[in-house]
Amino acid sequence: MNDRLALTACLLLSCGCVPAGGPSPDVGSEPVLVAPGVVSTSRQENFPAIDPVDGSLWFSVYDGEAFNRQTLVRAPRQGSSWGAPVPVIFPVDDQWGARAPRFSADGRTLFFTSNRPRTAGDTRTDMNIWTAERTASGWSVPVVLPAPVNADEPDIHAAAGPGGDLYLASRRPGTLGRSDIFRIPRRGQGWGAAEHLPPPVNDAQSQSDLWMSPDGTWMILVVTDHPQGLGGDDLFIVRSRDGVWSAPEHLAAPINSPGYEYGPAISRDGRTLYFNSDRGGSADIYQASASALGIRPGT
Numbered sequence: 541m542n543d544r545l546a547l548t549a550c551l552l553l554s555c556g557c558v559p560a561g562g563p564s565p566d567v568g569s570e571p572v573l574v575a576p577g578v579v580s581t582s583r584q585e586n587f588p589a590i591d592p593v594d595g596s597l598w599f600s601v602y603d604g605e606a607f608n609r610q611t612l613v614r615a616p617r618q619g620s621s622w623g624a625p626v627p628v629i630f631p632v633d634d635q636w637g638a639r640a641p642r643f644s645a646d647g648r649t650l651f652f653t654s655n656r657p658r659t660a661g662d663t664r665t666d667m668n669i670w671t672a673e674r675t676a677s678g679w680s681v682p683v684v685l686p687a688p689v690n691a692d693e694p695d696i697h698a699a700a701g702p703g704g705d706l707y708l709a710s711r712r713p714g715t716l717g718r719s720d721i722f723r724i725p726r727r728g729q730g731w732g733a734a735e736h737l738p739p740p741v742n743d744a745q746s747q748s749d750l751w752m753s754p755d756g757t758w759m760i761l762v763v764t765d766h767p768q769g770l771g772g773d774d775l776f777i778v779r780s781r782d783g784v785w786s787a788p789e790h791l792a793a794p795i796n797s798p799g800y801e802y803g804p805a806i807s808r809d810g811r812t813l814y815f816n817s818d819r820g821g822s823a824d825i826y827q828a829s830a831s832a833l834g835i836r837p838g839t
Contacts, residue, residue, distance in 0.1 A: 567812055570794055571826040574814065575621050580824040586610075586816040587640040587697075587803035588825045592647035593674070595808065597622045599816075599825060600639035600652075608655055608667075610639040629672060629679055638670075640697045640803065644704070645754055648674050651698045651706070658684045667694040669708060688734045689724050697749045702756040706731075709748050709762075718746035721761070740787040741778055748773065751804040756780065758835060760804040760813075761788055772800035775815060777833055795832050806830060 573580040574588070579597065584607075588599045595617040600610040612629050615622035629652075630638055636656035643650055650672045655665045668690045673680040684690060689698075691712035696719060698708040704726030709719045712734070720742040725732035736742065741761065749762035761776045763769065768790040775796055776788035790796065799819040806813060813830045816823050 567827050567829050569829050569832050571815075571817070571828040573820075574825040574827050575615070578624055579615055579622055580826075582822065584823040585825050586823045588805050588814040588816065589641045589643060590805060590808055590814070592643055592645065592808060597625075597825075598628070598641040598643075599625070599803075600641065601625070602637075602639075606637075609635075609637040612638045612641055612652060629682060636665075640749070642697075642699050644700045645702075649700075650674070650679065651700065652682075653695075653697055654682075654684075658690075666692075667696045669695050669698045669706075686731070689731055691734075694719075699750050699752045699759075701752040702754060705756075707750055707752050707759070709750065710734075716742050717744045718764070719748050721747045721750055737785065741785045749802050749804070751806065753806075760806075760833070762802045762804065763788060766790070770796045771798035772818075773802040775801050775804055777835070789834070791832060795828060 579585060584602045585599055588597060591598060597615040598612065600612050602610040611627050611632055611634070613625035614628045615625040636654055638652055638654045640653045641650060642652070652670055653667050654670050655667050657664065658668060669685050670682045671685055672682040689695070689706060689708070691710060693711040695708055695710045695712070698706055701707050701723070706724040708722055708724065710722050711719045712722070714720070714736050721737045723735040723737060725735065741747070745766050746764040747761060748764055751760040753759060758777060758779045761778050762773050763776055764773050766774055766776070770793065775791045777791065778788050779786040795801070797817060797819040799817050801815055801817045803816040804813065805815070811830055813828050813832060814825060816825050
């Protein structure tokens with residue numbers, strides 16, 4: 541394993557996120573479809589996430605233009621690939637959307653995005669961050685997270701950080717663009733005040749999604765229509781040193797393309813980058829070597 545991969549693997553090993561079923565399959569720097577015909581199909585698949593407990597692949601799927609009405613699905617780990625995905629948490633005919641599954645480091649908590657009403661009788665249908673807890677019999681009934689995690693404006697995608705902190709893309713007041721990244725610190729069983737990440741993480745562009753490293757020293761950031769981008773959403777690396785975030789570094793082709801790249805995730809052994817792209821004409825899930833991130837110890 542070269543030193544670019546070593547850091548990612550070390551970070552995920554330290555959080556106990558190595559799959560019992562073995563490492564991810566070896567993949568090269570050229571992105572390839574994940575399980576064509578099983579995971580990546582003629583439907584629209586996006587927002588992959590690896591379950592830290594059993595190595596299953598979670599993602600959300602929709603048809604046509606119904607981006608806000610997606611179904612959460614789970615594909616069980618089968619050797620070096622995955623089996624047929626099945627709906628989870630909500631029934632397949634659920635009238636509300638549920639997308640972007642993300643796990644806490646220990647796999648006990650699932651975060652996702654939904655436009656379902658926060659309470660019975662609520663007429664708002666903006667996006668909010670919801671959560672469910674893993675139990676001995678499955679997953680608990682999902683609940684919407686309270687303020688300050690959710691605001692009155694759309695809170696669209698979240699990612700777990702170190703110490704139970706939550707990072708999310710939100711359109712709440714204080715944003716510099718259409719959506720920005722905020723940190724919600726964990727405070728015991730509750731949450732502290734939302735902290736707007738300063739420039740150069742946030743700027744006049746739209747920061748719409750992210751994946752946070754287990755130790756919080758770097759993130760994969762999704763930026764829409766960035767001047768350095770190749771088109772649509774692109775993936776960037778942002779690093780933190782002594783609490784100061786670096787300028788986003790664009791991931792060159794073939795990771796990014798003229799299409800939309802978003803929904804980044806890293807395998808539990810640190811070797812594989814997962815993300816989704818519509819470079820093939822519809823949204824599909826791709827994988828590539830995590831060495832494409834260029835992460836090295838001390839950088």
